[in-house]
Amino acid sequence: xxxxSILAMTLVVFLSRYLFxxxxxxxxxxxxxxxxxxxxxxxILTVILAPIMFLEGESQQLMPLVNPYLIAAVIATLLAxxxxxVLLTTGVSFxxxxxxxxxxx
Amino acid sequence: xxxxxxxxxxxxxxxxxxxxxxxxxxSIAVVPWGLLAGSxxxxxxxxxxxxxxxxAILFAGAAQLVAIGMFNTGASLVxxxxxxxxxxxxHLLYSVAMRETISPLPLRWRLTLGFLLTDELFAxxxxxxxxxxxxxxxxxxxxxxxxWNLASFVGIIGGSVIPNLDSLGLDFAIVAxxxxxxxxxxxxxxxxxxVLVALVSSVVLHRLQVNGAxxxxxxxxxxxxxxAERYGVxxxxxxxxxxxxxxxx
Numbered sequence: 001x002x003x004x005s006i007l008a009m010t011l012v013v014f015l016s017r018y019l020f021x022x023x024x025x026x027x028x029x030x031x032x033x034x035x036x037x038x039x040x041x042x043x044i045l046t047v048i049l050a051p052i053m054f055l056e057g058e059s060q061q062l063m064p065l066v067n068p069y070l071i072a073a074v075i076a077t078l079l080a081x082x083x084x085x086v087l088l089t090t091g092v093s094f095x096x097x098x099x100x101x102x103x104x105x
Numbered sequence: 106x107x108x109x110x111x112x113x114x115x116x117x118x119x120x121x122x123x124x125x126x127x128x129x130x131x132s133i134a135v136v137p138w139g140l141l142a143g144s145x146x147x148x149x150x151x152x153x154x155x156x157x158x159x160x161a162i163l164f165a166g167a168a169q170l171v172a173i174g175m176f177n178t179g180a181s182l183v184x185x186x187x188x189x190x191x192x193x194x195x196h197l198l199y200s201v202a203m204r205e206t207i208s209p210l211p212l213r214w215r216l217t218l219g220f221l222l223t224d225e226l227f228a229x230x231x232x233x234x235x236x237x238x239x240x241x242x243x244x245x246x247x248x249x250x251x252x253w254n255l256a257s258f259v260g261i262i263g264g265s266v267i268p269n270l271d272s273l274g275l276d277f278a279i280v281a282x283x284x285x286x287x288x289x290x291x292x293x294x295x296x297x298x299x300v301l302v303a304l305v306s307s308v309v310l311h312r313l314q315v316n317g318a319x320x321x322x323x324x325x326x327x328x329x330x331x332x333a334e335r336y337g338v339x340x341x342x343x344x345x346x347x348x349x350x351x352x353x354x
Binding site for chain 2: 002003005006007008009010012013014016017018019020021022023027029034035036037038039040041042043044045046047048049050051052053054055057060061062068069072073076077079080081084085086087089090091093094097098101
């Protein structure tokens with residue numbers, strides 16, 4: 001029964017990932033829709049990362065504004081802006097974050 | 106001729122490797138989640154094979170955790186499917202956004218990349234549609250899939266002896282990677298507006314624990330960016346108003 005439920009849920013998840021990739025789906029994306037979809041990537045990525053920076057994981061309460069997440073995120077933003085290098089940005093800001101996380105009050 | 110084939114094979118392998126490397130920060134960030142998903146499943150009384158099947162075939166972190174919770178409480182199948190749909194609905198947005206690049210590919214590529222189309226894979230390939238490469242995407246998606254399943258397996262086998270990784274804050278790797286992917290693409294005011302609206306609306310909606318916060322905040326931010334581009338009015342004042350809103354909230 002559990003395996004069957006897992007299969008049924010898999011179908012829902014897979015269909016939501018695959019639906020619009022199917023060329024048989026009679027849908028032509030007009031130029032306005034494409035213009036709109038251009039914003040999906042910055043929108044979704046920011047929406048996913050924002051709560052991690054500002055809210056406590058469990059309670060969803062606002063964290064103090066000065067916290068390791070936010071400071072390291074500012075460092076990452078500056079690095080990404082100046083260098084546009086993904087690995088450098090991720091590496092340096094992550095090390096900065098870990099150091100702050102260890103030594104934070 | 107055979108040289109050309111071999112050359113191409115090497116190129117594809119090297120592209121898959123590039124995708125794997127580019128995905129690495131996100132793969133590392135997902136390890137604690139995988140451990141958690143695995144150990145939580147077994148603690149909740151699922152069999153090893155059921156627990157691994159969640160990661161191997163459902164392959165959706167948040168939906169897996171919620172599913173386990175519902176197995177625990179004995180929710181009905183319909184409830185589970187509706188809940189799953191709400192959690193997973195954001196993937197519809199990914200598949201629309203990737204339609205131009207992935208739908209012309211052969212069936213096996215569409216099925217494979219569709220199956221692998223997680224938040225993380227979309228993060229990596231969603232903003233570089235023009236330079237899309239299927240092997241790069243496959244390397245990124247497949248390596249992520251393997252690490253997710255390995256982490257789940259370790260969680261299933263040794264969940265009770267693994268120390269609490271939450272306190273390490275590995276989720277910052279997600280923040281860092283996403284920032285590194287988003288910021289260099291903020292080249293116009295409408296994109297900047299999108300990012301600012303996404304930031305504020307996401308924090309507010311998650312703070313209020315609104316169902317479907319992710320989807321709603323994403324759509325609001327996309328509409329803001331699109332409207333700014335389309336009608337080109339008051340971009341800078343709108344964004345400063347949003348920051349004011351956040352301060353008051």
